[in-house]
Amino acid sequence: MPDRPAPQTIHVVVAGVAGRMGGMLARAVIEHDGVTLAGATVRPGHDWAGRDVGEAIGLGRPIGLAVSDDPLPLFAGAQAVLDFTSPEAAVAHAELAAQARLTHVIGVTGFEAAHLARLRACARHAVIVRAGNMSLGVNLLTAMTRRVAAALGTEWDVEIVETHHRWKADAPSGTALMLGEAAAQGRGATLAELAVRGRDGITGPRPEGAIGFASLRGGDVVGEHAVTFAGMGERVTLGHVATDRMIFARGAVQAALWGQGRRPGEYDMLDVLGLNEAG
Numbered sequence: 001m002p003d004r005p006a007p008q009t010i011h012v013v014v015a016g017v018a019g020r021m022g023g024m025l026a027r028a029v030i031e032h033d034g035v036t037l038a039g040a041t042v043r044p045g046h047d048w049a050g051r052d053v054g055e056a057i058g059l060g061r062p063i064g065l066a067v068s069d070d071p072l073p074l075f076a077g078a079q080a081v082l083d084f085t086s087p088e089a090a091v092a093h094a095e096l097a098a099q100a101r102l103t104h105v106i107g108v109t110g111f112e113a114a115h116l117a118r119l120r121a122c123a124r125h126a127v128i129v130r131a132g133n134m135s136l137g138v139n140l141l142t143a144m145t146r147r148v149a150a151a152l153g154t155e156w157d158v159e160i161v162e163t164h165h166r167w168k169a170d171a172p173s174g175t176a177l178m179l180g181e182a183a184a185q186g187r188g189a190t191l192a193e194l195a196v197r198g199r200d201g202i203t204g205p206r207p208e209g210a211i212g213f214a215s216l217r218g219g220d221v222v223g224e225h226a227v228t229f230a231g232m233g234e235r236v237t238l239g240h241v242a243t244d245r246m247i248f249a250r251g252a253v254q255a256a257l258w259g260q261g262r263r264p265g266e267y268d269m270l271d272v273l274g275l276n277e278a279g
């Protein structure tokens, strides 16, 4: 339950509206009840600055809102920001979001430990909902992965394979790491203790209990993930295929609404979807 009553309609800013996800997020906000698009940002100096958001994202009509390259005044007048930009930009946005006390929904992947430490500090002042994947299907898969890993034990080898479009910047994907963390949790460990990220050359036998990752990149693949539990004489594979980025955008809007009136802190989509307890 929220700690305070949530407003009826919340004002939402989309950061990085010129990106593959940015345009989807703006559409999702425009289409969703209970949220109003209050701003959309691009990197300083981007040639979309000043253009109408509707025209810039290809909606086919103006919506009377100009793209901005200055997040500060937009954040000051909003209740939430949806952020699928880059690790550096998301950390800078988190510092502004903390000052404005707004819900910061972060879909960005590829964070390093130093970024995560800064996000943790910001979450002392505002709600951060961060997940490597905001879709319902992947979050269900995450909860299932934790359960299956707990049930099968370490004699079943866990391998996670992900496939994405040719433009993706980071590997393994944020989703793959989320699934790996869930498998590790199911076994009472952390992913840092068990992860094997990339194999090449004379690798020797697989360490028992390791969680392996492999990444494929090509074409326009939206995102595919498979978690295989390989035992002696049988294999169990759980998977998810995304065919439309709107699944991530809708999840982000849901997270923005969920965050209203919550206590400051770090949350994820399992919290939003009520799947943490179920795991």
Ligand SMILES: NC(=O)C1=CN([C@@H]2O[C@H](COP(=O)(O)OP(=O)(O)OC[C@H]3O[C@@H](n4cnc5c(N)ncnc54)[C@H](OP(=O)(O)O)[C@@H]3O)[C@@H](O)[C@H]2O)C=CC1
Residues within 6 Å of the ligand: 015, 016, 017, 018, 019, 020, 021, 022, 041, 042, 043, 044, 046, 084, 085, 086, 089, 106, 107, 108, 109, 110, 131, 132, 133, 134, 135, 174, 248
């Ligand atoms: N959690 C989830 O469900 C999902 C997460 N993702 C993640 O979201 C991120 C973005 O993915 P994608 O949309 O494909 O990538 P893109 O590169 O298409 O989009 C990122 C956008 O952010 C912009 N940007 C960077 N810095 C700033 C800034 N300071 N202010 C405003 N805009 C900025 C970039 O601008 P410029 O090009 O000028 O640098 C670019 O337009 C990735 O980390 C990806 O893994 C993607 C899909 C789903």
Ligand SMILES: O=C(O)C1=N[C@H](C(=O)O)C[C@H](O)C1
Residues within 6 Å of the ligand: 109, 132, 133, 164, 168, 169, 172, 173, 174, 175, 176, 222, 223, 224
């Ligand atoms: O970069 C992407 O496109 C995606 N990134 C996320 C990830 O790293 O897992 C989520 C989704 O798979 C698409």
